[in-house]
Amino acid sequence: MDFNFTTKEQKKAVDQSMLLCCKFFISESRNIATLDAIERAARLNPEAVLVNKFPDRAYNRVRYTLVSYVLHDCTGNAIYSPLQQTVVAMAEVAFNAINLELHDGAHPRLGTVDDIVFHPLARASLDEAAWLAKAVAADIGNRFSVPVFLYAAAHPTGKELDTIRRELGYYRPNFMGNQWGGWTMPESLSQLPDEGPITVSRAKGITMIGARPWVTLYNIPIMSTDVSAARRIARKVSARGGGLPKVQTLGLVHGEDSTEIACMLLERNQIGADTVQNRVEMLAAQEGLDVEKGYFTDFSPEMILEKYKNLVSVKRP
Missing domain, CATH: 3.30.70.670 (Formiminotransferase, C-terminal subdomain)
Known part of the structure; x- marks a missing residue:
């Protein structure tokens, strides 16, 4: 679905609408060319704003924080957010550029794109964050053949992230006693993912996608x-x-x-x-x-909201 805003009044209305925040975690922090490519994808749509980046070399992990608006139909149902296309574009670059079999770091992970979580900001609701999480999960599972597990408000029964991770072996180091490296678990999952195949690509792994109040x-x-x-x-x-x-x-x-x-x-x-x-x-x-x-490792939601507004005002004089 394509949305074009041509008048100052329309853009102003969007700026004042409900906002969603995405935290996007990838299993890479040492390859600058890969990070640059992911960040270019993050900036393709100016309506989705990259407000922060937190890399950790020891963990070999980066978290990007993005914010954008969500639009609704006449009945109040969420139907569009620029974050959806932006996050999927970032994931595509990550899947193409990062091979989980070659990755190692001191932080646990299950996938190249390890975790994507959506939080409501300003007047947005948790239901809207959950809607976006499920939409992104369907895109990633189907387009990239990656098993996706939903959690918290995006999960049908509200199953929490740490519970699913524990079931999948996330917390067990598998390399040098206290590190995580490659993919050492079975390629066929013992439980059915919410989206995508039941078989795991050793290069891509598993992606967790959720929606929850601020963490x-x-x-x-x-x-x-x-x-x-x-x-x-x-x-x-x-x-x-x-x-x-x-x-x-x-x-x-x-x-x-x-x-x-x-x-x-x-x-x-x-x-x-x-x-x-x-x-x-x-x-x-x-x-x-x-x-x-x-x-x-990130700003408070109040600071993120302020940074988003400042960045948007610079982009739209």
Whole structure:
């Protein structure tokens, strides 16, 4: 479906409409030519705005953050967002340029395009984010023959990301004891994906696509190479390990001389970064380890919304 906006009034109406945010994670951070090609695809449609990029060389992983509007029909159903074509175009470049069999890094992953999650911004709803997640999943599954698993609001029963990942073996290192490399799992899946084939291309892997309220990503460096200690701390901090509610964690190697606790804060207004930081520092002290101040890997939704508006105003004088 093609939408053309010709008048200032139409463009202004779009600017003030409901917005969706996409976080797009790929399994690559070291090949600059590949990243440049993906970013060119991200900028093909000026109506979809790339507001942030976060690469991590140790993890060999990049997250792109994009924002655009969503349009509705006369009954209020979502029917179009520039993000759909943009995200699929980025995925196409990634699938063509990245071979998962040749990839290795210190962060778990299941696919070349590992995770795509949509969040509502401003006046948008979770239903609209879920609609876009399912539309993108159908495109990626069918066009690129990649198994796609939906999660959270995009899943028929709301199944969460960490549950599906655990079932698929995401959290088990398969390379050098604490790294992830290549594809070492069966090529025929034991469970049916939501979109795409049941067989896995070893070069492309699996893609997870979901929709959920905002997730804050916050990483805390541990000044130790003892990944077992980092994992013990991570488990005690997480809700799954009896720690902080609505907090998910991973203890990972990060570079040659440190580890870190990678945290997903599912309810930032309930359990924020300061609370997590304090709990990690307390547990690390019990292990005799020093902790550095953590860092956010993306802007807050308020800052992303502001950056989007600023970038759009520059593009449309």
